[in-house]
Amino acid sequence: MKYFFCLLFLIVSCTESSNNLEEKFISTYKEILMVRQTYPDTTIANPKVDSLLKANNYTEEEFRSEMFSLMKDNKELLKVLDSLRNEINKDLRRED
Numbered sequence: 401m402k403y404f405f406c407l408l409f410l411i412v413s414c415t416e417s418s419n420n421l422e423e424k425f426i427s428t429y430k431e432i433l434m435v436r437q438t439y440p441d442t443t444i445a446n447p448k449v450d451s452l453l454k455a456n457n458y459t460e461e462e463f464r465s466e467m468f469s470l471m472k473d474n475k476e477l478l479k480v481l482d483s484l485r486n487e488i489n490k491d492l493r494r495e496d
Contacts, residue, residue, distance in 0.1 A: 422483075424456060425466050425480065426487065427487075428452060432453075434488075434491075435452065
């Protein structure tokens with residue numbers, strides 16, 4: 401019985417951790433898209449994106465790696481992109 405609860409705890413912890421990482425990725429990617437939209441000039445946008453990555457505790461390699469891992473699983477990628485779209489739509493509605 402004790403082992404069952406330990407296993408259950410580990411599963412829940414990993415799921416929550418995975419969800420937190422996914423939320424972090426979505427939030428960071430949304431911010432990057434907004435910067436790219438606001439500053440089409442890459443000489444301005446690139447340093448801002450670098451700052452965003454650092455502020456969200458990502459290196460460029462870590463962020464790319466996470467994106468590529470999401471791209472391997474179509475269902476997961478669609479879920480993330482859908483969440484991203486919903487977040488951007490919420491922000492756009494707030495601006496109106």
